[in-house]
Amino acid sequence: MRKFIVVRGHAGSGKTTFAKEKIKEFQNEYPQAQIYHLENDMFLTDEAGVYTWSPKLLEDAKRKVAREIKQAYKFAMENKDKDVLIVLSNVSARTKELLSLKEQAAQNGFIFECFRMQNFFASEHGVDEDTVIAMFIKVANNKIEGEILIPPVNPMSQSVAQKIKDAAALNRRDLPFDATQNTYVTKKYIAATQDKRLWSARQSELYPELRTYKYSKRVFFKADWDKALLEMRGLIMDENLNIIVRPFKKVYNYSEFTSRKSLYPIDVTDDTPVLAVRKVNGFLGCCTYVDIGESGASFNRRVIYSTTGSTDSRFAQMAREHCCKFEEIFKLYPNKTFLFEITDESDPHI
Known part of the structure; x- marks a missing residue:
């Protein structure tokens, strides 16, 4: 038996625990099996058990995981009579990424299974609730055919469920305004638009608590603006979305104002x-x-x-x-x- 299992979900959803359960099941049925359990977090934790996250370290971890998967397939090819299980327990939020893993498994003669976790335990690495909600929405919006949803043993609270409902109902033409910080870039907006390719958030290497928010090229070329995106021209916020650096808002070219999709059309005559x-x-x-x-x-x-x-x-x-x-x-x-x-x-x- 050769199987590739993906266990995915937001932070605190119970991925690692479930992955270990699937490994134990496989070992009980195939005691001599070669087991590979891979997570990005394994490469973000040093020998002393200290966990450190940054965009650069995450990309390095992803590359290491990919190399380990490649090595697992190489082992399987060289040991054709050996039972092999590969378990990948990551957030895995992109459908494209999942389809690539599925195709890769098929090419190497592995059965592919994908499980999505839905528990809401406290994040082991202290990820805040709003980020967890954004991750949940992103994972839920990126589905894959045949994915198995695991019923939660610790489901979301009513307050979290309401936040997810509010995010789904966000109207970009009538955004909520945070009068305290004088901004439309609210936690609700970030959660609701996390996976809409409207903006990017680059973590600072100099100051890891900070992220620089910038509207995407897609927004620029399709004139898909809203009041929050107008502020994302290098807006810098900390982990709690407190504004630290506030540049001026997006400056339009005349043609952008006259775009069919513009929320802010103007009519300037020749005189x-x-x-x-x-x-x-x-x-x-x-x-x-x-x-x-x-x-x-x-x-x-x-x-x-x-x-x-x-x-x-x-x-x-x-x-x-x-x-x-x-x-x-x-x-x-x-x-x-x-x-x-x-x-x-x-x-x-x-």
């Missing part, structure tokens, strides 16, 4: 007076001195240099090089974002 200004063609540099009291956050009481998409890119570094001489001024205005159009000879956009 409409306009104010013409000289456009300096560089890139946006944001400079923000953060002071959030006695917090131990890595970004606290530091000047964050960022662009529309990152705190770590070459352009963010150029922003630092051009603007660091003004740091004493930035410190006079804590939690205010200074915005510059930066021109540099090495910038290919100029």
Whole structure:
């Protein structure tokens, strides 16, 4: 018997426990079987048991898991009489990823099974509830034919169920507004649009608690804007979605206003007076001195240099090089974002 099992689900859904149960069942039936149990988390935990997550480490872990799967198939090919079980217990939120695993299993002569977990236990790695809900929605929206849903032994609470219901009912033309932070980028919006390819959130390498939110190219070319996406032009938020860096909103070209799908159409006639200004063609540099009291956050009481998409890119570094001489001024205005159009000879956009 040769079988490839995927156990998927949000953080705290019980993937690892269920995977071990399936391994035990297989071993009872095939005592001499070769077993491979793989998870990204295995490669995010060091020898001392310390778990560390970052986008870069996650990508490294995924590559290592892929190599291990390849090695498992190689073992199976070289030992044709051996029973082999491969169990992959990850979030596995993309249908495309699942279909690729299924096809790969078929090519190597393995039976493919996919189980989706639905428990709501506390996350072992402290993932917050709103992120868990966003993960749940993303996994649920990416289905695969033949997937087996495992009834939960610890189902979602009524409050979580209501949040999921609210997210599903989100109307992008009438978004809720967070008056405290003066923003449409709310936890409800993030949860509801997590898997709609409207935006990306890049984790900072310099300050791992921060993420830079940027609208997607798809939104730009299809004019699929809403009031939250207009703010995602390098908006930086912490793990609790507190705004840390706030650049100015999206600036339209005239043709974007007149797009058929635009939520904000305008009609400018040839005789409409306009104010013409000289456009300096560089890139946006944001400079923000953060002071959030006695917090131990890595970004606290530091000047964050960022662009529309990152705190770590070459352009963010150029922003630092051009603007660091003004740091004493930035410190006079804590939690205010200074915005510059930066021109540099090495910038290919100029």
